[in-house]
Amino acid sequence: MRQDDLYINKIDWISIAIYSVLVIIGWINIYAAVYDEQSIKSIFDFSINSGKQLVWIGTAVLLITVIMVADYRLFENLSLILYGFFIILLIITPFIGKEVNGQILSVGFGAFRIQPAEFTKFATALALAKLMERSTFDLNQFKYQLQAIGVIMVPVILIMLQPDTGTAMVYFAFFIMLYREGMPQWYYAFGLSFIAITLLSLGIENNLFLAIGVGVIILILILLGKKKIPRIISLLGIGVLIVGYSYSIDYVVSKLPEHQQNRIMVLFNPNIDPLGVGWNVTQSKIAIGSGGFFGKGYLEGTQTKFDFVPEQHTDFIFCTLGEEFGWVGSLVVIVLFCALLIRLVMLAERQKNRFSRIYGYCVISILLFHFMINIAMTIGLFPVVGIPLPFFSYGGSSLWSFTILLFIFIKLDSHRIQLLSRIG
């Protein structure tokens, strides 16, 4: 009993409060997304998605209870077993799963179906925390870098095979955690420049302009810095590499199947095919953009209500919010997400034990990535990839996996003193 009192007093109610608010706002918006003025049903009606989401929320509360009462050591002990279990589940999904739109994402029986790829996220997070917990684990060493990336890449490859590119992409979010844990900075500098050059060479019609730009910058760098031969040669080499890469990316894109090409190109110009591949982005922007400052009012949205926006209760749920609650609504939700993420950073930093901290950063990484990519996609800042908005989007697998992910960390955090004493 003494032990229970101890950890209940340490539970971070701020995170739980933000989580609860986000889940409730999400639920209210799911109702708005499926609301039909001509056949009004209660938000609790189980025949519509808001009623079903209520069931998912209820079961999520059950999951939270289970996590909170379970032994805190369980997660660390089970981490590798869970990881193994979900990897095996991912492997067998294509054979026992149900095919929808050419993708086999879920397994289960009847109404109870789960998407293993969603749950593999927290299992991978646990496995990474377990792997990196040892004090000898040093991310400056190539051996350990390879181990960590290996744990991440196994599920990525398996999910890519389903194929579910969006979900696979999420695993790259773990690099945020790796950054905190000491992964060399230049990896990120290199990675970000790589992304920047990719975007630039895709976005700029004529790569010649990019080449000229790069040339000018290199020239300035050469003239400004020390004029030593090795430096000049390496700078020139970098310039050639960048230009070469930018031409090759165009070449690679031109060899992609047309629908994938379009998915990329539509980011730069949604008008190339507003009724086809640009439809989602165009309609999503119209829905959000038409919300104005204060929004059209709850249940007054036309774009999301009348199915102009596809996937409006799942991946595009943010449209409903933007249309009906306007910029003010967007502000509230984005501030809540940022607050939760910052709060989680603070929690992670107060962990005295590496396992909890690493796991905490895994949670931050995944939530941040989902939050950023999902909203960016609805407002045309990022190509359309099918990943949900945490706590918001309709669906049991998604709500459950984010809930489990978050609450394992809250549980670990509440035991931070015991964990310290155990290690100490």
Added chain:
Amino acid sequence: MNEQRPITIIIAIIIIGAVLLTKLFLIQVVDDSFLKKAESNAIQRVVDHPYRGLVYDRTGKILVYNYPIFDLMVIPREFQVGDTTRFCEIFKISKEYLVETYTAAKKYSSVKPSPLIKQISTTDFARIQDFLIDYPGLFVMTRSVRSYPQPSAANALGYIGEISSNQLERDSSKYYRQGDYVGLSGIEGFYENDLRGVKGVKYKLVNVRGVDKGSFKDGEFDTASVAGKNLVSTIDLVLQEYGEKLMAGKRGSVVAIEPKTGEVLAMISAPTYDPNLLTGALFGNNYMDLNRDESKPLFNRPIMAMYPPGSIFKIVQSLVGLQMGVLTPNTTYSCNRSLVACHNHPSPVNLFGAIRNSCNPYYHQAYRAMINREVSTNTFKDTELGLNAWRESVLKFGLGSSLGIDLKNEKGGSIPSSVLYDRIYGEGRWKYSTIYSLSIGQGEMLVTPLQMANLAAIFANKGYYYPPHMIKAIDGDPNKIPEEFRTRKEVGVDAHHFDLIQDAMAEAIYGTAARAAIPDITIAGKTGTAQNPQGEDHSVFIAFAPKENPQIAIAVYVENAGWGGRAAASTASLMIEMYIRREVKRLDLEEYVLVGKFM
């Protein structure tokens, strides 16, 4: 080293939030184009087309009404044809037509309806109605076309058709949209603004598939359509139909006017066409056929054909002369055939005799007296002044410019002034001997059959007329017709001068048009012959009756029928009998006119 990294991550989180919020601010608050796009997405403006006004004849018989037709619409995205052959059999279309129309519809929009088959008749609609349920994505839109219970008065009533791009551009009120139907000719054209009604608009919410999701803001912005106004025409359908029967197979015009009001009782343009041809699905083809027809059935002769007035103009000359004081009832001239040809009759004649015998030399001399008033010592100048003064008087008879009838495309004819002759011959190089043909209604002078009928009305009224018009009440209210049709116009000739004219016209029937006489109805008339350089002269006759209390004034033109005493006078006489007695007893005369062998 790693201690700054949490700070970096927190800053990154804040930057990401700020970037998202900035972009959201730009599209939600700064850029308002999305709101408009959202409205055009979800708010559909549905025009509620009003019922076009009906047209009745003066006795209350319906002339024009609306007949429902059906357009079969297709929503490509929902449409499933199944067995194409069966579909084409049911809907009586060819496979090529189906493919072509469907492709075009799909190209326009896959979610918005496009017409698949236009203007299906009621009978065809009844047949296909039961099959519609088998084909998702098809629905029927009801429209109405104009319809005519009697195939009569086609040119007077006019027709409606799809608005042209030119008309759309000129429409400053911005009332019309592409595809709207407008009155293009006749009464339909002139009274377009009354007949069309007022379009209503409904704002509907539609979902992405175009499915109706109820009205926008509970119909706050909706307006109901207002049906067009019904018109009562001045046309007497019985007389109109009888006139068309008499003129069948001939070319020419008949215009009958009620003298006291200017109401047009009948306006026959021969050859004519069945107005039902220019409605519905076959409008395009039929219009092309009629337009190509060498007999020009679309040419509304009563108001568009222009002929020299011929002998009938002598009555105008007499009246102008009397009013000027140049002529008196006792003015006598000899029938001097060296001046101009004439036919055998006693000579010399006074004014009465001149009218009765239509004496050409009389008017040659009388007209000279009217023109050369010796105002100027210069003969040329004197002629010029005289002509222009005379012209002023003639114009008051409604000649030389259009009468302003409520039909589109009315021609005005022409009465020459000195300007014309100056242009032809040069200033100061023409005199009376140049223009004397005008004295007997020949030469550089043109009138329309309508103007001729109006002359008959002026003679009947002893000096005034109401501009002829086709509509006597709008929406049941006679005061809503245009003001000018209710304004009496004086011709500037004293009423007592008309007594002699009327007597002479009554006498003239027995001289030049004995066939036209009707027992117990005194007809005052005048024959004429419109010279036709291309062939046989046109037969012309004007009359009014009964002389004592004129109820009808009429002008008849029968082209290429020779001298006016035969074809035109007979037709006019039958029309008068029909109008006054409501039946025709002189069946032999009717037979004579129907057979039409006047030569």
